[in-house]
Amino acid sequence: MSSNNEQSKIGGDAKYYQGGTKETAGQALGNEQMQAEGAARKNEGNTESNASKNxxxxxxxxxxxxxxxxAKETIGSAIGSENLQAQGQERKNKV
Structure with a gap:
């Protein structure tokens, strides 16, 4: 089963490529509106994909x-090192 982040990345990539295709078609047809819509879709997909990666x-x-x-907390406890235990607790609190 895929995660939400993975689904967002796939969805973002799909939007990026759809937008690129529409932008290229707009260029080929000389249709500025289609080109702009494609560029906007491409940008939206890129943003979604990057947000998912982060x-x-x-x-x-x-x-x-x-x-x-x-691990630091457990090892500190096992060897009686309050300093190592404190380092472990501090590292866990970064979450």
């Missing part, structure tokens, strides 16, 4: 911070 990166960063922070 959202995915943020989610991965959050998961990494939680994982590394939890």
């Amino acid at each position: 959202s995915s990166k943020d989610t991965l960063k959050d998961k990494a911070n939680n994982l590394v922070g939890g």
Whole structure:
């Protein structure tokens, strides 16, 4: 099953290519309105696709911070290092 971010990226890419096709057709036909509509659709798709990519990166960063922070916290607890435990808690709070 695909995630919402993946669906947004696919939808954004589809809009980008649809817009590019319409823009090119408008250029070939000398139709400025069609060309402008295509350019707008292309820009909309690019924006949607990029937003999806950034959202995915943020989610991965959050998961990494939680994982590394939890590991530091656990190791700090096991070896009796309050400093390492505090570092782990701080890293987890970046989420």
